[in-house]
Amino acid sequence: MKDTTKDILIIGAGLTGLALAYYLKEKGLEISILEGRNRTGGRILTVSNNETPLEMGATWISPQHSQLLALLKELKLDIFEQKLGETAIYEPTTNSPHQLVPLPQNQEPSYRIKGGSNLLINSLAQQIKTTDVIMGCVVKSIEGSKDFLLVNTNQGVFKTKHVVSTLPPFLFLNTIKVSPSLPEELHEIAQNTHTWMGESIKIGLSYSDAFWDEMKLSSTIFSNQGPVTEMYDHSNFEQDRFALKGFLNNAYYSISKEERLELIMRQLEKYYGQRVRNYLNYEELIWQHETLTYTPYEGHLFPHQNNGHQLYRNSFLKERLFIGGTETASAFPGYMEGAVRNAKEIASKLQ
Ligand SMILES: Cc1cc2nc3c(=O)[nH]c(=O)nc-3n(C[C@H](O)[C@H](O)[C@H](O)COP(=O)(O)OP(=O)(O)OC[C@H]3O[C@@H](n4cnc5c(N)ncnc54)[C@H](O)[C@@H]3O)c2cc1C
Numbered sequence: 112m113k114d115t116t117k118d119i120l121i122i123g124a125g126l127t128g129l130a131l132a133y134y135l136k137e138k139g140l141e142i143s144i145l146e147g148r149n150r151t152g153g154r155i156l157t158v159s160n161n162e163t164p165l166e167m168g169a170t171w172i173s174p175q176h177s178q179l180l181a182l183l184k185e186l187k188l189d190i191f192e193q194k195l196g197e198t199a200i201y202e203p204t205t206n207s208p209h210q211l212v213p214l215p216q217n218q219e220p221s222y223r224i225k226g227g228s229n230l231l232i233n234s235l236a237q238q239i240k241t242t243d244v245i246m247g248c249v250v251k252s253i254e255g256s257k258d259f260l261l262v263n264t265n266q267g268v269f270k271t272k273h274v275v276s277t278l279p280p281f282l283f284l285n286t287i288k289v290s291p292s293l294p295e296e297l298h299e300i301a302q303n304t305h306t307w308m309g310e311s312i313k314i315g316l317s318y319s320d321a322f323w324d325e326m327k328l329s330s331t332i333f334s335n336q337g338p339v340t341e342m343y344d345h346s347n348f349e350q351d352r353f354a355l356k357g358f359l360n361n362a363y364y365s366i367s368k369e370e371r372l373e374l375i376m377r378q379l380e381k382y383y384g385q386r387v388r389n390y391l392n393y394e395e396l397i398w399q400h401e402t403l404t405y406t407p408y409e410g411h412l413f414p415h416q417n418n419g420h421q422l423y424r425n426s427f428l429k430e431r432l433f434i435g436g437t438e439t440a441s442a443f444p445g446y447m448e449g450a451v452r453n454a455k456e457i458a459s460k461l462q
Pocket residue numbers: 122123124125126127128145146147148151152153154155167168169170171172248249250251277278279282286287307308309311312313398403404435436437438445446447448449450
């Protein structure tokens with residue numbers, strides 16, 4: 112057992128966990144973050160490989176995401192508008208030819224973080240220098256007693272006054288054993304709480320130029336044929352690195368990377384011709400293979416099912432355990448905005 116008793120152990124160094132440590136940083140509390148992966152960020156991951164930064168997780172911010180926008184401002188991070196263009200390449204049915212359709216011009220814009228979403232994670236991590244972030248530390252179980260909680264991990268046992276889980280609640284319930292057991296009602300809700308984007312497949316291709324602009328073709332794609340279902344221009348703000356990035360139909364998770372890439376090439380070739388094959392770098396992330404994000408459901412859950420459920424406002428094990436994370440936020444659950452709001456909500460209870 113570690114010899115010190117922490118005030119707070121946060122499980123997970125994703126946006127919720129890091130933002131929570133950031134909001135608590137002035138309080139003089141002994142805090143550690145236990146992160147199972149060997150990287151911070153959770154569902155935020157920008158990969159570069161010396162080419163265009165590609166977002167494999169969270170990317171877009173809406174103007175309504177006020178708490179996230181305020182946090183970005185505090186951290187001196189800038190945003191820029193997602194380029195959509197005036198038209199989109201559209202495949203309406205599984206066997207119809209693609210067509211160019213006008214995009215509504217009065218749509219609310221969405222924004223990206225200049226330099227990549229990882230900058231948000233890295234800046235938060237820098238701001239909480241005094242908080243321990245213990246990497247590769249997978250929490251297995253939590254045991255409650257009268258005055259403290261014991262947290263069992265692959266790196267030993269930690270003693271603490273409070274635990275905040277920031278895992279998706281479904282993952283928490285199915286991978287971390289809690290004793291004494293949590294209320295049946297909570298089990299029922301968490302067992303049916305959808306993990307936002309947990310099933311998704313992200314793909315990105317970087318190029319030495321934006322050939323789609325030169326060809327006067329749209330880089331916005333909506334397809335009901337697939338495998339690519341949506342795609343967008345993913346060039347950087349400075350317009351000196353170029354990329355296309357989007358989502359693959361979730362059903363393509365089980366074939367090989369080479370097979371997926373070839374199917375993507377064949378689809379994009381229909382619109383852009385051979386040039387699409389001259390990519391510098393291909394990146395993909397099958398989120399349902401990420402065991403620290405996703406574990407399969409027994410039945411079917413609808414997107415956002417039980418996200419933001421009222422029960423997540425409660426604390427458990429004599430008010431020592433908080434079940435947080437974006438899915439539990441009272442507004443915009445599932446999104447980065449939900450993660451920031453949830454961090455603030457829990458920080459206010461731990462003052
Ligand atoms: C493909 C994709 C696209 C997205 N697009 C957008 C978007 O455009 N805009 C938007 O607002 N949001 C988007 N999101 C959602 C956004 O990423 C999340 O809202 C946000 O990142 C969630 O942060 P979190 O900290 O609550 O959870 P997570 O990021 O899931 O963090 C939980 C952390 O807990 C760790 N962990 C898990 N189990 C254990 C364990 N047993 N022990 C220790 N640590 C553990 C994980 O490794 C992880 O770091 C997207 C998500 C994905 C996957």
